[in-house]
Amino acid sequence: MGPGDVGARVVRRVEDAWNTRAPERVALVHTPDARRRNRPECVTGREVMVGFLTRKWARELDCRPVRELWAHDGSRIAVRFAYEGHDDAGRRYRAHGNEDWECDDRGLVRVRDTSINDDRSSGPADDSTGRRGVAGPSPRVTEPGL
Template identity: 55%
Template sequence: MSTLETPRPPLPPFTRESAVLKVRAAEDAWNSRDPERVALAYTTDSAWRNRDSFVTGRPAIIALLSAKWSREQDYRLVKDLWAFTDNRIAVRFQYECRIAGQWYRSYGNEQWEFAENGLMRRREASVNDLAIAEGERRFLWDAPAPRPQAYPGLAGVNG
């Protein structure tokens, strides 16, 4: 096995508990804002649809995330498990960021498909953005860093 394909537990087939762990690990990695760290959770030939972008492979994922986080300042993300099956997980998420001085909250969902080694081989993300005032922000922990364990998730959050 190549070091580029090092297994990423938890491995499929997923249980509710292992799916929740997988979602939180993804959230924590994305909150690091480190494109190379994030890309290690994906197969070397992972296929993505992110908004209107279609990319394949880790170098393209790193490029997409690098551009994203150079544009989206003060990024903070929360993901919640929506559903799961043997090797698939669906999540809903919200993140907040500042672009050219304007704060946004982005709402979305993702569908993930995993290889046997626990790396994600397919990711499809749909995202909508809403301009918000700075005083409307919800995600206020120090960043870049994981969301603190005691910080609430999306349960009970509407809009």
């Protein structure tokens, strides 16, 4: 198995954990002292990450990202992603961007730096808007990539 296969497995494991929307499960694909930057918020450690994700997902409803390995070199992985969802007022949004990860020898994410481009639309949050779907298992079964 080549190094790209290892990177793709790490990306898939993180995507699958993320799409459970269980903050504790997502934290477990990171090292105990992982550092994460997401928009203006920076968090360090699994426990703090659980709180961050709990707050994030209280605002971002029915969100299920699709991630794709962009590049992989040793312990560093670059990932492209896209997701859609809505807020509690029914306003939908889309986001896409890049994440740079640094992993440990076990494939756990140690550093995660996210750059996000947001599209906050005022349209209704329903399936007539071309959304990819709602929270649940990885969309890879029916959607091969970005």
